Amino acid sequence: MSAIFEILDKDAGGRIGKLRTPHGIVETPTVMPVINPNIQLISPKEMKSFGAEILITNSYIIYRKEELRTVALEKGLHGLLGFDGPIMTDSGSFQLSVYGSVEVTNEEILGFQQKIGSDIIVPLDIPTPPDVHFRRAEEELAVTAERLEAARKFIQGEQLLAGPVQGSTYPELREKAASRLRDLNFEVYPLGAVVPLMEAYRYAELVDVIAASKKGLSPTSPVHLFGAGHPMMFALAVSLGCDLFDSAAYALYAKDGRYITANGTYHLEKLNYLPCSCPVCSKYTADELRKAKNKEELLGKHNLYATFAEIRLIKQSIKDGKLLELVEQRCRAHPKLLDGLKRLYTHSAWLEQFDPATKGTYFYCGPESSFRPEVLRFEKRLDRFSLEGSAIIRTAPVKGEKDYDRVLTFKAPFGSFPAEMEEVYPFNAEVPKFPDYETLSTALSNTLKLMELNPGAEFTFICEKEFEHPLIEEIGKKAKLVYRAAWKKE
């Protein structure tokens, strides 16, 4: 497995990886532009200029149309599309989900993908939609499992085989399905049938589906969030460990006059300005773009530029250890994404194991920031601080603190830690002047825990008047509580 996917950098659940395919190495996370074998708004060979390293197309469409099939069988998939880099092929599962049936068997479409030289082959799994009865989800999962087992036996060799994880909106089914597939050693794991969740902005449930699937899979396997092509949610999905996306959106949205940005979608008809720096938007005004003869193509190009810029930003953020800052900022694009963010952090204990021990300076972005893995890690390790004698806790130096055996700094969301560690990660955090209520809650609660863990120490807590919180009273029971203004007068 490690020969096929190598992880180079990590941040939270996100990672930068190298995926080896018969047609070359792909750096992840990345998005695969979807190529419609029938109509091409932007030609496959142009795709590299936008930053595409791998494409995806539909083998079922090629299989069903004789003129395409003939060329594909003669010249291969890469000859058909005129692209020499890696190409993944879908199987007809999408058509199955839309039309209820397809005119091909699992074995036939696998064999066809193999013959035409697909780099990543997808079996004909059953894409169970969200919200179906549990029994249906289970039954369809059993069919999918059979087909995937057959596929694994069938496809052995250089070509990569994808093992889609299904299970509808049942996290327990997703996790079970994933852990079964794990043993079959697929090279890539798509998470299937999530498009309806994204279309309905059900990001909290999407997060649960991704997290459950990831928990079942090996953390070293590459994961493809099948059907996810809007850059608005890439950062969130990457932070959970998704490595591959696919975008039909760049073309479908362009056809529909929709203008993609990492913060959402505009309708070109309603744009007065082009709020983007890409070559299209730097050259044309909104009005010129609307009137351009090749409007759809230009819009498709803008959509691709915006999409790949977000991929580069995500990768840079992973390198810098700032992925969660990016996620928290992106999730401000829509309150439903914020619901997704909150759900993400319900999985912080799981994320914490992947998160680097030190990384870029923690930047507070909002109340959610106090639930990040590094804050949880600090809480888990509170027992490492062994305190005895007199200890003073304050937000900033106060007179006479040198008379105490220990001086601790109080900084939300972490809590209290030895003052000499102020410049050390994660305590060198950049935070606002005063914490919000939830952030203060975390810091006070961690401080209380620290006091309980050190019953031998005698605590003095210098409180700021801005700290209005019921836990202050609890602190007062375990420590001498003095407000900063009163302290000066002593």
Added chain:
Amino acid sequence: MSAIFEILDKDAGGRIGKLRTPHGIVETPTVMPVINPNIQLISPKEMKSFGAEILITNSYIIYRKEELRTVALEKGLHGLLGFDGPIMTDSGSFQLSVYGSVEVTNEEILGFQQKIGSDIIVPLDIPTPPDVHFRRAEEELAVTAERLEAARKFIQGEQLLAGPVQGSTYPELREKAASRLRDLNFEVYPLGAVVPLMEAYRYAELVDVIAASKKGLSPTSPVHLFGAGHPMMFALAVSLGCDLFDSAAYALYAKDGRYITANGTYHLEKLNYLPCSCPVCSKYTADELRKAKNKEELLGKHNLYATFAEIRLIKQSIKDGKLLELVEQRCRAHPKLLDGLKRLYTHSAWLEQFDPATKGTYFYCGPESSFRPEVLRFEKRLDRFSLEGSAIIRTAPVKGEKDYDRVLTFKAPFGSFPAEMEEVYPFNAEVPKFPDYETLSTALSNTLKLMELNPGAEFTFICEKEFEHPLIEEIGKKAKLVYRAAWKKE
């Protein structure tokens, strides 16, 4: 005045305007690239291709260097720079602030700017830095006032005259200075000596300086935040009513290998990827850019593309009534910007008068969102709801609610309002599933006020179990309090 500056669109304190100059109309908000008359990384005539509508240069540098002065006096400023659009000129105040003295008088530099045909002339004011003693700030302000009065008498005609507002970090001085200048009818009002605040990330104080100055000026006057060139804080400044910025940063940062984005600055040396979609970043990799012979020029171009894309995004956000959403998202780039955001909303009562009565759907971005002008406006108008008889308040429909005389919807941060207004602005707000503590505080407090304003009504409040807040007890004193789970059982 209205002939010179016309406001076309408004959102919060921000506006889209048209500024008439002798060399054409400028749409604001915009940024003026600073042209160094001696060295040009990017030529003035190229500037239009990035989106620049107006440039700024330093008349004192031209005045002091004979070869430049001769050309400027012969061919005019526009001939010297080879630019036929509007050009603003600085006076030497910057040099005064750096070197403590300049070798020119106010009258001389005003006359020179007039002669060479500057579109916006700046007098030789005294740029008092932050944190000086109040007396010094006052004394220097008196000198500035004299010079500005002299300038106003001296410059009459087509050319625009700028009246810089000084006053150091004393909001009361800034406001007083501004209201005096207001009577002298300058065409443009720069806010001076704010660069040290921005360099030190003192955004909260910057907000106070801008707000105080704006309160003293006529709301119909264009305001220039002198020295502000980083797109990271444009949205915040625009939301307070700044119309013009100037960027030396695009070139200075490029010289220093710094890469500007609307979310902060990177060092090119430390970039693994170019996280931007501009023509430079879509064409080159980080490594190629580092090794390019014209690295500085390319970096300068990227900086300009990124800067003007942000201007377009800000203008689009004003058109869409979504400026504060953008501000709140941008302020997540650094916790000190969040401090600035919080300070912004301490001025919400003042902002509210400029904010349109209806605009784009309110999107919650964080606890700060509950202090937006539209939330304050709702609170101020609570007395418009006259309630009698039985009234039920709930977050979503409950059984038997039709038996009540009035049905009210509870939605944070607003509070409680007639259910039939759910789809009306601002109640059609997009908010997360559950509010944060501060947002819940606002909504509960407004609900209590509504109850107090309607002592004749009999309230029932259906409470969600997630609402943990001390005000719930207060609500319980004024209403029948029932938890949703208990309600079903009745």
